[in-house]
Amino acid sequence: MGTRGLARWKKTIGLKWVYKVKYSEDGLIQKHKARLVAKGYSQQPGVGFSEIYAPVARMETIRTCVAIAAQLEAPRAWNSKINSYFIKKGFNRSTSESSLYVKTIDKDFLIVCLYVDDLIYFGTNKAMVEEFKNQMMKEFEMTDLGLMKYFLGIQVKQSPGRIFLSQEKYIEDLLKKFNMSQCKPLSTLMALNKNFQVNDDGEKADSTSYRKLIGSLIYLNTRPNITHSVSLLSRFLNEQIQIHFAAAKRILRYLKGTKTQGIEFKKESKCKLVGYTDSDWAGSIDDRKSTSGYIFCLGSNVISWSSRKQKFVALSSAEAEYIACIDAACEAVWLQRILKDMKFEQCEPTIIHCDNMSSIAMTKNPIFHARSKHIELRYHFIRYLVTQEVISMKFIKTEDQPADIMTKVVTIDKFDKFKKKLKITN
Known part of the structure; x- marks a missing residue:
């Protein structure tokens, strides 16, 4: 690879291939994905770069899109490149959510929500939606996943006037990861009147495993009922003891008995x-x-x-x-x-x-x-x-x-x- 235009005192940044296997909602391999990326870790902040940015929509935005889609046309999912294509095609970028684009023609509109290189879209006019799909396939090398069934680890079930989001597969993978597949399910998240605090006298827990477990629980974006318990235990990421770890595992036991549950959106x-x-x-x-x-x-x-x-x-x-x-x-x-x-x-x-x-x-x-x-x-x-x-x-x-x-x-x-x-x- 040439280095034309590079100053003599500057160092080139190496490249590497990153490979990823993408799975469907039933755990089967859907496609093999490859990305050619720059080794950004070799750069120095303030010297090689000043900021890092990737278009990532908030989960609140995604859930809002699903709630609105339940009132309109069923959403579809894509894998695509991200660039200024949407602006050129007449989309307006939201000032409140940088990964949200809206295109309006008369009384009809089309909404596109990005998450790095994944994309969901829906609209009020089927012809407008179909035209958008065809234009994107002509412009980019991409995969049409059809009606959205699996997005960011979230399983999506759609029926007329109803969309159901759950993370059953994610929970099953989580139970396997922490050797809790055979654990006994519980009907409650935490015991009443149980107080947690930093306790230097308690038996120390494995900090790496505890942080991995809390971080994994945070990504359960379809279960608002566990939010407080996870938030409470996340306060002890730096000073965790066995009592905290046991409480985190109790959440897994609760999830095992309720892994098919999720949130429902209705028209x-x-x-x-x-x-x-x-x-x-x-x-x-x-x-x-x-x-x-x-x-x-x-x-x-x-x-x-x-x-x-x-x-x-x-x-x-x-x-x-x-x-x-x-x-x-x-x-x-x-x-x-x-x-x-x-x-x-x-x-x-x-x-x-x-x-x-x-x-x-x-x-x-x-x-x-x-x-x-x-x-x-x-x-x-x-x-x-x-x-x-x-x-x-x-x-x-x-x-x-x-x-x-x-x-x-x-x-x-x-x-x-x-x-x-x-x-x-x-």
């Missing part, structure tokens, strides 16, 4: 964005920080969820709930923008349900100065969103709050109730 007459937010207070024994959690649904189809420890110590349960409301409000704004790009603009304020009246009052009334004067300024952004009618805070009873499972371990009856509400089913 609905109204696709209104609605949110739920909750927090615990001072739940972390080590630093007394609280946990924020939220869930967002498009109609009744769950598309986004989160469970994470707050950055600051809350001085009251109302403050912890208030900070959780901020996190949910920011997600709501982002989802509104994504939905607008996908031609599902929300014309009314997004309702976010909270089970704490004091925190709701703090979002609406600045008179609560004594309770909020110490809170960092950026957290009061939610007051602006409420005033501008971007969001609307509504009270919900604790027993009806599905976001409760994002912040704490709940009873099995409550756990099953919220699973049903989130349409986690077989």
Whole structure:
């Protein structure tokens, strides 16, 4: 290979072939894939390169695409190259999600979502969809996978007005990887009132195996009901003991008994964005920080969820709930923008349900100065969103709050109730 135009003091970057076997949803080999890549690891940051970028859509974006596709035409899957082809063909790139492209012709539209070199697309006009497929096959060397059945380790089952996402094969592979294929299934994720903390006196666990297990569990993107448990155990990646490892393995035992479960998306007459937010207070024994959690649904189809420890110590349960409301409000704004790009603009304020009246009052009334004067300024952004009618805070009873499972371990009856509400089913 020539080095024309390369300065004498510069070193060339070597190339290597990377081979990968792609499997179908039933575990059979679908195709062999080869990539010629540059050995970027031989470069120095700031010298050989300044930034690294690959077009990767957030899982929330992908689930939102599936939720909208359930209302329209069934999505299809591709393997393709990524470049400026879409812009040349009249697609508009989303400003909120760099891997999302939308093309509009009159009242019809076509949506394309990229994940590195994998692609899903759907639209309102079959002729428009077919034309896009033919143009892509002429322009690039690619494989048409037909109706989407397997994407990023997620199995997809489609029927009229219904799309079901699950990761049964991924869970089976996970059980084999950690020698848990023959384990006894459990009906619960964690024991009630079980507290975890950094304990230097406990027996140390194998850090590599623990990190691999937690990292693998994070990629279960179709099981919102395990999010809090995985998030909680991920806090001990640097100081794990056998108690933490046993709790992580318990999640595997739960998954073995529920491996066929996933999330369901159905066609609905109204696709209104609605949110739920909750927090615990001072739940972390080590630093007394609280946990924020939220869930967002498009109609009744769950598309986004989160469970994470707050950055600051809350001085009251109302403050912890208030900070959780901020996190949910920011997600709501982002989802509104994504939905607008996908031609599902929300014309009314997004309702976010909270089970704490004091925190709701703090979002609406600045008179609560004594309770909020110490809170960092950026957290009061939610007051602006409420005033501008971007969001609307509504009270919900604790027993009806599905976001409760994002912040704490709940009873099995409550756990099953919220699973049903989130349409986690077989």
